[in-house]
Amino acid sequence: MKITLNDRDSVLIWLYVEIDQLYTQTDLFSYTERLSNNATPFFSDVELLTCAVFAELLKQRTRKWGYAYIKDHYAAWFPTLPCYEVYNRKLNKLHEAFAYIFSMLKTKYGEADQAIAMIDTEPIEVCQQQHSHDAKAARPFVSKGYCAAKKQYYVGAKLQIIAQGRAHQLPFPGEYFLATASVHDLDIAQTTLPDSDLKFIALYGDKAYIDKSFQLELFANHGIALKTPHKKKKGQKHLRLFQQAENSIHASIRQPIDALFAWINDQTAIQNASKVRSMSGLFLHVHLKMLAALILLIVEF
Helix, strand or coil: CCCCCCCHHHHHHHHHHHHHHHHHHCHHHHHCCCCCCCCCCCCCHHHHHHHHHHHHHCCCCCHHHHHHHHHHHCCCCCCCCCCHHHHHHHHHHCHHHHHHHHHHHHHHHCCCCCCEEEEEEEEEEEEEHHHHHHCCCCCCCCEEEEECCCCEEEEEEEEEEEEECCCCCCCEEEEEEEEECCCCHHHHHHHHHHHCCCCCEEEECCHHHCCHHHHHHHHHHHCEEEECCCCCCCCCCCCCHHHHHHHHHHHHHHHHHHHHHHHHHHHHCCCECCCCCCHHHHHHHHHHHHHHHHHHHHCCC
16 A cells, blocks of 8 residues: 555545544444543544544644644634634643554554564653653653663653564554653663563563563563673673674674664654643653554555
8 A cells, every 4th residue: 555645635535534443343432432411522543543543643743733834724624623722732731542543453453573573661751850850741751761762850740662673664563552761771671571462472672671580481471582682790801702793793783773763753742842841741641642653554645
């Protein structure tokens, strides 16, 4: 399936049809159910979800700019589009719906080499460390964490992605999980991997995931071989030559997930959550941008 971003009308129609089918044929409706007199709003949830994802795919600088674009160019398509304040408030309440759509589209369109997967985390910055003393956004979920890649502290969350390998393509983001920034990568993995859909697969992680007992348990109970690089033992000055060689091979296998993180951030600016003001807003920020990234991988724009 090929859709060009230049044909924006076709993109919007495709999105609406996909989301409408999920709404009528799966449990998506349960994430938007209302127990009120406004159970059937004039501006439907399918329209709301479609507009939000469409604006994200067009890489509008902010959600407000995305709303303005739809209002200016597609008013005839969405004649009951509410004011921005109502639009944004409804989106914040429906953030879990985007995560569900992600899981459904991943299952429908995902093509990956099931033999190899990679796991890693990246920072989601609500604010930088120098402003942490007065940071109030997205409390109480956010916390102070350390980004080893940037060698700096930040305030926000940590996004774990498990991506499945694909030949000559970016790996496919099969699963993701959002945690507060202060949680160690291994702790997140110990919480999420036992419930993962992955089975009988080699999963490549960095040194943060070294825990022999956990690795053995994961393989015995779930068939997940969590592979980590060799680490120097106490008092050991250098790794042995075969260990260095194996670490080089391990790093080359994991390299695609670094490329995936860089690509997702380039396409969606997911790491920058400085506009977020609430916990639900943070979840919406991540779920919506991960869904947009997935669609960009699925459909050849």
